[in-house]
Amino acid sequence: MEKLYNLNFYPGPSRIYDKVAEYANDAFAKGILSMNHRSIAFEELYRLTQEKLFNVLNVPEGYHLAFVSSATECWEIIAQSLTIQGSHHIYNGSFGQKWFEFAKKIKPEASHHEFSVDNLLKIEELQVPLENEWICVTQNETSNGTQVHDEILTELRKVFLDQFIAVDATSSLGGIHLNMANADLWFASVQKCFGLPSGLGLLIYSDAVVEKAEHIGENNYYNSFLNIAQNAAKHQTQYTPNILDIYLLFRVVEDLPDIKETDERTVARANHLYNYFQGFSEFQPVTQNPYCFSETVLAFKGQEDFITELKKVARHHGIILGNGYGEWKKDSFRIANFPAIPDLEFDQLVKFFDQYAD
Numbered sequence: 001m002e003k004l005y006n007l008n009f010y011p012g013p014s015r016i017y018d019k020v021a022e023y024a025n026d027a028f029a030k031g032i033l034s035m036n037h038r039s040i041a042f043e044e045l046y047r048l049t050q051e052k053l054f055n056v057l058n059v060p061e062g063y064h065l066a067f068v069s070s071a072t073e074c075w076e077i078i079a080q081s082l083t084i085q086g087s088h089h090i091y092n093g094s095f096g097q098k099w100f101e102f103a104k105k106i107k108p109e110a111s112h113h114e115f116s117v118d119n120l121l122k123i124e125e126l127q128v129p130l131e132n133e134w135i136c137v138t139q140n141e142t143s144n145g146t147q148v149h150d151e152i153l154t155e156l157r158k159v160f161l162d163q164f165i166a167v168d169a170t171s172s173l174g175g176i177h178l179n180m181a182n183a184d185l186w187f188a189s190v191q192k193c194f195g196l197p198s199g200l201g202l203l204i205y206s207d208a209v210v211e212k213a214e215h216i217g218e219n220n221y222y223n224s225f226l227n228i229a230q231n232a233a234k235h236q237t238q239y240t241p242n243i244l245d246i247y248l249l250f251r252v253v254e255d256l257p258d259i260k261e262t263d264e265r266t267v268a269r270a271n272h273l274y275n276y277f278q279g280f281s282e283f284q285p286v287t288q289n290p291y292c293f294s295e296t297v298l299a300f301k302g303q304e305d306f307i308t309e310l311k312k313v314a315r316h317h318g319i320i321l322g323n324g325y326g327e328w329k330k331d332s333f334r335i336a337n338f339p340a341i342p343d344l345e346f347d348q349l350v351k352f353f354d355q356y357a358d
């Protein structure tokens with residue numbers, strides 16, 4: 001196979017860190033690739049990865065990390081193992097909606113509240129059925145480039161004391177600062193803000209979630225949460241995991257600064273890009289409300305013909321723009337603003353757009 005492109009702005013799988021080549025080589029040379037997942041060496045890798053990751057993300061005491069295969073798997077795990085009656089889903093785009101649909105298949109009492117891409121999630125308008133135990137929020141809606149800010153999650157936490165809160169942070173965890181105490185459970189996958197190859201999901205959960213799982217007692221599946229948590233407590237996994245990706249994650253987080261530092265850079269670059277793209281009349285952000293702008297995934301919409309042509313010409317220049325997604329599939333494009341993409345590559349992107357506009 002020949003080289004696919006020069007610059008990749010797809011929001012997942014996305015550009016991986018250049019250093020991954022060297023780390024993968026090390027993994028091979030050190031025998032990591034054929035490591036036994038019940039060995040002490042693996043437990044040590046697991047423990048250190050969790051320690052470093054939690055340090056970088058400022059995860060408070062009382063939270064745990066499980067390695068799963070994807071964010072999608074986490075949607076099912078919550079419904080399957082952690083829900084008695086149902087979950088309440090709050091979303092404004094395709095990923096949040098898919099999560100709701102997955103949950104409903106397993107727990108038909110699942111309920112939802114849809115809000116618009118131009119409006120903030122308004123806590124006072126939420127009517128959460130009392131018997132539904134989870135509130136499920138997609139923090140960064142990858143399909144339309146909007147986000148639910150940290151301060152809204154804080155408010156949600158304050159108002160809904162009786163519910164557990166689960167947050168899909170797949171395209172933001174590792175890219176922006178999030179107050180991890182705002183939810184009982186978080187999940188993400190590594191092919192977005194962690195700049196790694198796909199095939200590994202991160203499930204972060206509190207002691208309260210473990211207690212709830214014990215109370216429910218569901219343990220019928222290979223990925224039943226109890227099975228996952230019991231293995232995680234020993235720094236093991238309930239199946240043979242993607243050890244290469246875990247090792248790569250370990251090496252990548254070792255290099256990462258505190259998330260607050262990454263956050264500053266992500267936000268500054270996002271602001272710069274939003275300002276720059278304001279100069280184009282052919283497309284606008286999918287959301288008209290700047291407060292809803294995602295800092296890690298930018299989505300712009302315009303005439304379908306224009307967008308199709310733009311992506312095509314970009315591709316001829318070796319630049320991959322993200323396709324639209326779901327409802328916005330044809331008339332939008334997306335740009336990942338993930339930490340692994342160097343500033344220099346955004347300079348090249350801007351240069352391309354400068355020329356395209358002429």
Ligand SMILES: *Cc1c(COP(=O)(O)O)cnc(C)c1O
Binds near residue numbers: 069072138140141201
């Ligand atoms: C990419 C993405 C997913 C799916 O991730 P997988 O690792 O492919 O399962 C789920 N939710 C959001 C918000 C995403 O961006």
